[in-house]
Amino acid sequence: MKGNRRRPNWTDEWTGEHVTVRVHEARRRFDMRLLRWQAQLETPAVDRFLPWIAAFVLFVSLSLLALAKNRDLGLGLGIGFPLQAIHLLEGGRPPVISELGLNMFAVQAAFLFVPIAFLARFVPTTEMLLVFQALALALPVVPIWRIARGPANLRIGAASALLLAFALHPSIHNLNLAGFHTEAIALPALFMAYLAGRRGQWVRLGLLSLVVVAARADLGLALGALGLVLVLEDRRRPGWILAAFGTAWFVGMAFVVQPMFGHGVYPHLGAFAAFGDSALGVLGGMLSDPFGVVADLADRAAFEKLLLLLAPVLFLPLIRPRYLLPVLPLFGLYLIADVPDLGLGNPQQDVATLPFVMIAAAYALQRLGRRGVSRVLVDRRILSVLVLTALAFFVRDAASSPYEQPWDWGRRDAVDTARLTAVGMVERWDRVLATPTVFPLVAERTTALVLKDDTPFLPDLELVAGIDVVIFDETAANWARSSVRGFGGVLGMLDFEERFAEEGVHLWVLAP
Known part of the structure; x- marks a missing residue:
């Protein structure tokens, strides 16, 4: 029948040589098309x-x-x-x-x-x-x-x-x-x-x-x-x-x-x-x-x-x-x-x-x-x-x-809102000590210092000398709650009053 005719040299099974030849031809055609496309861009x-x-x-x-x-x-x-x-x-x-x-x-x-x-x-x-x-x-x-x-x-x-x-x-x-x-x-x-x-x-x-x-x-x-x-x-x-x-x-x-x-x-x-x-x-x-x-x-x-x-x-x-x-x-x-x-x-x-x-x-x-x-x-x-x-x-x-x-990125959560709220309570003439995450928000002033929060510690007079406001972000510091309470307690003894505490963001202001 006409539909059963076979092409000359046609085989039912491909050999490894056939596959190699076909792959080589495909790669050569791809390379030629790529070169022609690049040639069109060479202007x-x-x-x-x-x-x-x-x-x-x-x-x-x-x-x-x-x-x-x-x-x-x-x-x-x-x-x-x-x-x-x-x-x-x-x-x-x-x-x-x-x-x-x-x-x-x-x-x-x-x-x-x-x-x-x-x-x-x-x-x-x-x-x-x-x-x-x-x-x-x-x-x-x-x-x-x-x-x-x-x-x-x-x-x-x-x-x-x-x-x-x-x-x-x-x-x-x-x-x-x-x-x-x-x-x-x-x-x-x-x-x-x-x-x-x-x-x-x-x-x-x-x-x-x-x-x-x-x-x-x-x-x-x-x-x-x-x-x-x-x-x-x-x-x-x-x-x-x-x-x-x-x-x-x-x-x-x-x-x-x-x-x-x-x-x-x-x-x-x-x-x-x-x-x-x-x-x-x-x-x-x-x-x-x-x-x-x-x-x-x-x-x-x-x-x-x-x-x-x-x-x-x-x-x-x-x-x-x-x-x-x-x-x-x-x-x-x-x-x-x-x-x-x-x-x-x-x-x-x-x-x-x-x-x-x-x-x-x-x-x-x-x-x-x-x-x-x-x-x-x-x-x-x-x-x-x-x-x-x-x-x-x-x-x-x-x-x-x-x-x-x-x-x-760019989506502010409750912690970001708390940081901005705390910074909004700071006067522009205040001398501020803030943790690194908050520091850029208070940097545009004469005195702005970084409160290092790598490891827990207790503040002293030397740390807060000449400082009016302390802002601490415990969410970035990863301090234990007891360490944060101890930090705030000592600040209280140094005449600082806590004015804000939400979402792990704390603000202390020097008492008048």
């Missing part, structure tokens, strides 16, 4: 607009996350300290952070804070800081794309994978939710400075360099490292000038300007107290105790920080180490320094290293690829693994990971 218009669209999407995402977390009262000290500094600058007073006992400019010589404080006069301060920081964290998408498509000569697929790796990097999301840090503004400036150096745009390079060092004094060393990268790319004269300028800026700020604003010494010497009590003493201590330095660098926390920076980009920078090596001394100093964690592992320190990581990753993809007609082709399996790795570390380590349930 100047896509290069011009796509990175800006990606930056806008990332900016909106980061802004919404930060604003939601702020409404959730979850930003803590990282936003509280800048709020107090801006409040004091608006009043024409020195921005002395009560908790630190230091002028804001003595801490990091972040003079970029002055124009930011000026802008805060016209818009809500907290929201402006968070949105401005989100913009700074999103802008590097554009220079990363320019580097990938320009010097690295990658195709659309590889450049897009690199953008995704940056957009998902835990350091970006952790910094976005760690309050406000002027270092974030230096991030796009470092990327753009590298491009300006590559293109010979010296005026632009100079202006961007000023932005970098004005964001944080020790970023002068990162700028110096960028100069060394230019030297290694045979741009010796501008590279050495940039390296000398960055290093000189750091030395001048650290040992002249910051001591002038502070207590006469470099304010971060205490972070290296294990090696000495002066700059030369610390240097001598490190040279005389190399095993101690190595032990600090091999510490578990240091290893995790290194892993957090390199693993999300598949350790690609290790393929092009010359782009990473110049910044390693500064990165090592950050690892050795014994500094308090202001939240999420101090991601502001990652700003110095992250540009070098991403630049090295771009050139690593170039080396792993093969040259096509006009651009470098990178195996899609490598790109797939890169994106999946970035996604895995985002889920694992980012402060906005799905495990943190960010879709629930």
Whole structure:
């Protein structure tokens, strides 16, 4: 019958060879379609607009996350300290952070804070800081794309994978939710400075360099490292000038300007107290105790920080180490320094290293690829693994990971309402001592101190000296009820009256 006719060489059973051939043909067809699709995108218009669209999407995402977390009262000290500094600058007073006992400019010589404080006069301060920081964290998408498509000569697929790796990097999301840090503004400036150096745009390079060092004094060393990268790319004269300028800026700020604003010494010497009590003493201590330095660098926390920076980009920078090596001394100093964690592992320190990581990753993809007609082709399996790795570390380590349930942020509960009610009972001239969760709400005043709630303790006269109001949030402190009662009882003996106690939020006011 006609329906029973069989094709020539037709068999009822497939062999392994048939399956292999069919799979190979399917993969080849998929690769050809993918290449044709990418070829259609290889246009100047896509290069011009796509990175800006990606930056806008990332900016909106980061802004919404930060604003939601702020409404959730979850930003803590990282936003509280800048709020107090801006409040004091608006009043024409020195921005002395009560908790630190230091002028804001003595801490990091972040003079970029002055124009930011000026802008805060016209818009809500907290929201402006968070949105401005989100913009700074999103802008590097554009220079990363320019580097990938320009010097690295990658195709659309590889450049897009690199953008995704940056957009998902835990350091970006952790910094976005760690309050406000002027270092974030230096991030796009470092990327753009590298491009300006590559293109010979010296005026632009100079202006961007000023932005970098004005964001944080020790970023002068990162700028110096960028100069060394230019030297290694045979741009010796501008590279050495940039390296000398960055290093000189750091030395001048650290040992002249910051001591002038502070207590006469470099304010971060205490972070290296294990090696000495002066700059030369610390240097001598490190040279005389190399095993101690190595032990600090091999510490578990240091290893995790290194892993957090390199693993999300598949350790690609290790393929092009010359782009990473110049910044390693500064990165090592950050690892050795014994500094308090202001939240999420101090991601502001990652700003110095992250540009070098991403630049090295771009050139690593170039080396792993093969040259096509006009651009470098990178195996899609490598790109797939890169994106999946970035996604895995985002889920694992980012402060906005799905495990943190960010879709629930911004919904205030009874505890949040109690915190706001307690703060509403505080007069603007009161000197306040508050636990970290409440501190940002009372930071905009002359005197605002942090009540450390790590472990239960009893207050004394020294703790409340010069304080008018004490606010304690036991829901965040996780103290036993007996410890909270004991704390309040001793405050009563020190002439404080409890005026508010709801949902675990307590407010004591000094009796008149």
